[in-house]
Amino acid sequence: MNRQPKSHSLLQVYFWTLAFLKPYIWKLLLLILCGLIITGAQLVIPKLIQYFIDIVLNEQQSSAFMWLISFVVILVVFIITFSAIRNIIQRFLQEKASRDMQFSIYTHLRKLGFAYFEKHPVGESLALMNTEVASLQNLYRHLLPWMINNFIFSIISITLMVTISWRLSLILIPSLLLYYIFGPYLEKKASKYGKMMADDRIRFNQKVYESIASLNDVRANSAEVWDLSNVRSRHKQLNKMMIKTYWFAFWRGTNRRMSYFIGGVAIIIFGSHLSLTGQLSTGAFVAFLLYYFQTMHILTSVVTSITEQRVLMDQAEKLYEFMRIPAVVQxxxxxxxxxxxxxxxxxxxxxxxxxxxxxxxxxxxxxxxxxxxxxxxxxxxxxxxxxxxxxxxxxxxxxxxxxxxxxxxxxxxxxxxxxxLGFVFQETYLFGASVRDNILFGKPDASEAEVVDAAKAAFAHDFITELPLGYDTLLGERGVKLSGGQKQRISIARMFIKNPPIIxxxxxxxxxxxxSEKEVQAALQKLMEGRxxxxxxxxxxxxxxxxxxxxxxxxxxxxxxxxxxxxxxxxxxxxxxxxxxxxxx
The missing domain is CATH 3.40.50.300 (P-loop containing nucleotide triphosphate hydrolases)
Incomplete structure (x- = not known):
């Protein structure tokens, strides 16, 4: 697709992408609610551990222990139940929103018509319909609701950490700063090379398909070495991108772990001091440590989510620009x-x-x-x-x-x-359906008698009845099982059943x-009568x-x-x- 000078921001693209969720806003809110319930249950667990250490163990309260176990079981049931509901809603949103986007693109594609297809290859349109839309499914299913939930989780978790010990909470700041020195750069690089690897994988698969499809021609021209060289070249490029992707993904994870492990060591040292001097209970210290590792993991993951969404918007931008192409004929x-x-x-x-x-x-x-x-x-x-x-x-x-x-x-x-109008082109497109369905393309609600009459008028009935299953015979992709003349007579049968005044x-x-020309010409002469x-x-x-x-x-x-x-x-x-x-x- 020819890229036009940008007249829009990625924020506009982002809001356009989210617009496909608008019909399902209540489902999205329900998804977020489920996430909040699960998050709330997870946030309660460190507090329960604090209660267990400080109260149950210290005071040897067996009845409190039983209540605590019962409460944990209820929490686990809550988490499992709402996780199942969340997964169902995630799938619903992913499929519905991506379906609406695909239909929207398909509808616009049909509006663009000849003018667009004569300038753009079919593969480009298929990539828009499949690859780009499929990549955005992750936004609807995971990234957006996950980011919202975890952002709320982080706020609540940090608040609880401050209530436990504001002095220990200050360690969170240098830990995050340590991550942010290299984090965003590594996130961006890992996402960038991940997208390039996906593109190269598509090209490699296309080359493999092309190589297999052209096997007869390759052998006939003794071009096996040349073809294998091209396949290896594609695979080499894919392998190169894979190495770069996994290299930056490794350092992305390493940087994340190092930042909150260093902070964790500092919390253990300072927290142990507070605990030994009686300024912080053992249970509170353990709870704080659990909150810290959860919060640091989620905060750094939010950065990953934002970076991934930024990369996704580069892909969504192609769809956005495509949808803004005006139809030549309105x-x-x-x-x-x-x-x-x-x-x-x-x-x-x-x-x-x-x-x-x-x-x-x-x-x-x-x-x-x-x-x-x-x-x-x-x-x-x-x-x-x-x-x-x-x-x-x-x-x-x-x-x-x-x-x-x-x-x-x-x-x-x-x-x-x-x-x-009835068009008969030089090359007839036949669907990989039955002969009957291909003739019915001219008039989908036609009767069986009309189908047979149209085939007879097009001088196609005789060869159709000789096919293995007659009118129920599947023709294969583009009617590969028929000769050129037979294809044209099927096309003419379509026109007879459509019965247009202009041919x-x-x-x-x-x-x-x-x-074949004489056979088709006879059918055409009959078709042209009175039109x-x-x-x-x-x-x-x-x-x-x-x-x-x-x-x-x-x-x-x-x-x-x-x-x-x-x-x-x-x-x-x-x-x-x-x-x-x-x-x-």
Missing amino acids: EEKDTINIDKLQGYIELQDVSFNYPDSPEVLNQFRLSICAGEKVALVGASGNGKSTILKLIGRFYDPSKGSILLDGQPIQKLSFKDVRGN LLDEATASLDTI TTVTVAHRLSTIKNYDNIVLIENGKVLESGSYEELVKRRGAFYHLSRGQKLEGA
Whole structure:
């Protein structure tokens, strides 16, 4: 993703990330409450030990001892019960908040449409949906509620320490200062290299997948050494990051332990003196020591939590910036409802250019009557496929207007526009589901009879019935079990079952062999009957019977007319068509 200059702070990103918890605020408060109850129970334990040493042992009170044991058992039950509740709520918040974020990203991704995907690889979008969102689950599940609970725990614990001995409590200050000399630096380094290690692990796994997927090509080209070298290079980089991560993680832990162990030694020395001189009871001294180690561990862990959240915000920033990318095509709020178009299309002085690219269409004009078959021909790069994208409103023209049945296309909803269009692309995307489900993609609520009729109309029924499970046969990823011609006929069956008034064909037979092309062309001819059809053509044989052939050059109409008319003129189309292929100049 192209990084834009920052117009926001990480605090804004942080609050945006937390906004996904807003619908579950009561669950979050309940999670914090459970944490406070558990924390309170844990804070009582040192006081109980103080009571046991100073009262029960010194005064040999067996009845008090029994009450003390009973109270400890109740505390343990409380801690276990509320820990279980907390774990359930943590899982709920993690899954719900991350789900909402994923859906939000997915919804925005769909709004961005063609303009985004033509500039960004699919892998980048998948990383946003999976890697980045997954890393933020830790914020919802653990870091935020844990930090809040431990911050409160630290305040209460320090207060109890002061009530036991304010003089011993002063040792806490140099202990924390000792930690803060190197702590934040080591925390930041450990988190930074931890993130880099995670990124390198993803790259290594991708390389392993690529290496396995390309095994046949690697062997055929005797490139095993080259491929293994690339895998080793990725693994070497991963290993390097692992060493750095664990190195700083070791020193992070060592610095933390050294800081509160040194403070602990000081407390033992000074506390022993106070205890021996009668200024502090033995039980109070033991309780203070327990509070100290708990508090120091938690306070230093809070710093770790803040650092980890700071690193997480670097990852969340990618999501935040992505969500702020404006859609190139915006749907108007007040649209005209049209259930079924007649099929009249008009492009009036349309000009268009892709971002950072020269103009593709220049005051392009074309009128298409309902039911008319129009072919767009010309050299590559002259805007033929762009016209189909504009009609489907995947882009808006920079100048001029497009009318469908006399209505400006911007006045129609996306649903009405695309619900009345049937696209057949050069490469058909088939889902890894059954044949039936792939045909139902055109009309999900269609009956079994409609599915079969659509397949028959597309000349696909015969080969479908020959498949192992007929219409229930799973096609595999991208329809890998079918040939190119069979895939296209499934795509055409989708159009029959959808029954749109306008068909847009973008070189639908370009990648097929001659036999497959004839089969698909027969299905297309049947599909085009009674429908407005706009075809980007590459072979002369497919458009001889079209009502209008439009030759495009430099983004304008150079010639137009029926096949016979254009040939008689012996103009540019005549010379272009002599090679029987309509994409070369």
